[in-house]
Amino acid sequence: MNQQLIEQYVSGKMSEAEAEAFEMFCLENPEFAxxxxxxxxxxxxxxxxxxxxxxxxxxxxxxxxxxLALAAGVLLFVTMGALLWQRTAAVHPNLLAAxxxxxxRNGPSxxxxxxxxxxxxxxxxxxLVRVEIxxxxxxxxxYSVVLDRLSRxxxxxxxxxxxxxxxxxxxxxxxxxxxxxxxxxxxxxVLKNDSREEPLDxxxxxP
Amino acid sequence: MDFVPGGxxxxxxxxxxxxxxxxxxxxxxxxxxxxLRRRTGGDVGLLQDLVQETLLVVIQRLRGDGIDDPxxxxxxxxxxxxxxxxxxxxxxxxxxxxxxxxxxxxxxxxAPSVVAITEDLEAALxxxxxxxxxxxxxxxxxxxxxYLEDHDKEIICREMxxxxxxxxxALSRARKRFRQILxxxxxxxxxxxxxxx
Numbered sequence: 001m002n003q004q005l006i007e008q009y010v011s012g013k014m015s016e017a018e019a020e021a022f023e024m025f026c027l028e029n030p031e032f033a034x035x036x037x038x039x040x041x042x043x044x045x046x047x048x049x050x051x052x053x054x055x056x057x058x059x060x061x062x063x064x065x066x067x068l069a070l071a072a073g074v075l076l077f078v079t080m081g082a083l084l085w086q087r088t089a090a091v092h093p094n095l096l097a098a099x100x101x102x103x104x105r106n107g108p109s110x111x112x113x114x115x116x117x118x119x120x121x122x123x124x125x126x127x128l129v130r131v132e133i134x135x136x137x138x139x140x141x142x143y144s145v146v147l148d149r150l151s152r153x154x155x156x157x158x159x160x161x162x163x164x165x166x167x168x169x170x171x172x173x174x175x176x177x178x179x180x181x182x183x184x185x186x187x188x189x190v191l192k193n194d195s196r197e198e199p200l201d202x203x204x205x206x207p
Numbered sequence: 208m209d210f211v212p213g214g215x216x217x218x219x220x221x222x223x224x225x226x227x228x229x230x231x232x233x234x235x236x237x238x239x240x241x242x243l244r245r246r247t248g249g250d251v252g253l254l255q256d257l258v259q260e261t262l263l264v265v266i267q268r269l270r271g272d273g274i275d276d277p278x279x280x281x282x283x284x285x286x287x288x289x290x291x292x293x294x295x296x297x298x299x300x301x302x303x304x305x306x307x308x309x310x311x312x313x314x315x316x317x318a319p320s321v322v323a324i325t326e327d328l329e330a331a332l333x334x335x336x337x338x339x340x341x342x343x344x345x346x347x348x349x350x351x352x353x354y355l356e357d358h359d360k361e362i363i364c365r366e367m368x369x370x371x372x373x374x375x376x377a378l379s380r381a382r383k384r385f386r387q388i389l390x391x392x393x394x395x396x397x398x399x400x401x402x403x404x
Contacts, residue, residue: 003379009245011357019245020285027238027281036241038386043354044249045330045385049338050355098392161392162329 010039095159095180096147099173105130110176112188112202122204124178124186131176133190135200137166142193145174150185150203163193181206214277220269228266235262235284242285246292253295261288333388337381345369346377353378 008014009022026033099105108125113134137143143166147159166172172190183206190200219227239258247254265284268274274283341347345367352358364374 011354012245023238023242023285024281026241027235027285030234030237033237033241037237037244038382038389040241040244041330041389042334042382042385045334046350046354048331049334050351157328160328160332163392 006036006039009036010043095177096145096161097175097177098161098164099130099167099175104128104175105173110204112204114200114202121185122202124176124181124204124206126178129176129178131174131188133172133174133188133200133202134170135172135190137169137172138192139166139169141165143172144191144193145172146189146191146199147176148187148189149182150187155187178206183207217269217273217277217280220266221273223270231266231269231280232262235265235281238281239284239288242288243292246289246296257288257291257295260291264291329389329392333385333392336388337385340384341381343377346381349374349377350381 005014005022009019014022026036107128107130109130109132110122110124111132111134112122133145142163144160144162145164146157149156149158161174164172164174174188185203185205188202188204190202216227216231220231236258239261240254243254243257243261247257261284264287265280268283269280274280338347338350341350349363349367349369352363353360360371360374363369364371367374369377
């Protein structure tokens, strides 16, 4: 099976009989199936991004576009002022990451736990912070961790990591690049994958 | 092929060997995800439900009556998945036609399921990261034209003044990087072994 067949299958250009034969091959060859799934997800992801805006496909491709964007950025900065800029959380794809090794455990940390009646909200230290989330977790199962920025008007999801496995039955750890967060209130939500269980919600503050 | 399901495996599953069930899940889950993704119209919550349901049906069958020809487990799994997808589609269609649409509109929950939101976000985040990283704007436009607009390679190559080799190379690089991003973020480490099957 070659890439051309994968492209034909994913773009729906196979007959039903051909597609069924292709699917049988996938069932018998899991690594090949993973390759096909990446192609399916790439197409789906591109479609989703394009639904929002097609600008991401032409970004930086046109020098005039950049000049325009730069001018708009400067204008926005001047008019909105530094205060608003500081209040705006930086949207960064790598705000959250998995704890990969012991080195990650040597830096600053913050523990989040559901404590009934607690009247203080944890404060996020500076730097790359290991967030230790306390709860009841199923070892071996995967969880998603979603970071929201909280404001009076709205809640905005700014980062997420998926497929996280707890380090023990009572702890799940992630890394949070705290310096990239604007000061304000945030919440981490922990969702058990493939489950309808309610998420665990933890609030904290970036001073 | 990583593993050939056969008489030995079915015997172990019938005898209650959990590790044999795990082997079966590892073998079939990726293929079932491919098969069902095509039939669930982007509803990834439904996709995950149907994958699990299919595996459950296959395992229950092997625990009980078994399958006459063990070499046909893959075919049985594929047909089960297709049947479940059709049943699910019919159910959705019934719900669309039988309900009191006014009442539905009044009480509609605007948010799709958590699972669906999560999965869409995964692919979109990885694509955004990929688009940011691609050094050539030409590569981004190429992806758009190939995957979203379904243009033929030949046409894209001609209009973008690319050789087919350069086109394939750029496409292959993009795919590889997309997969890496998914893996780095843990998006592809799926494991149903502990899902209660």
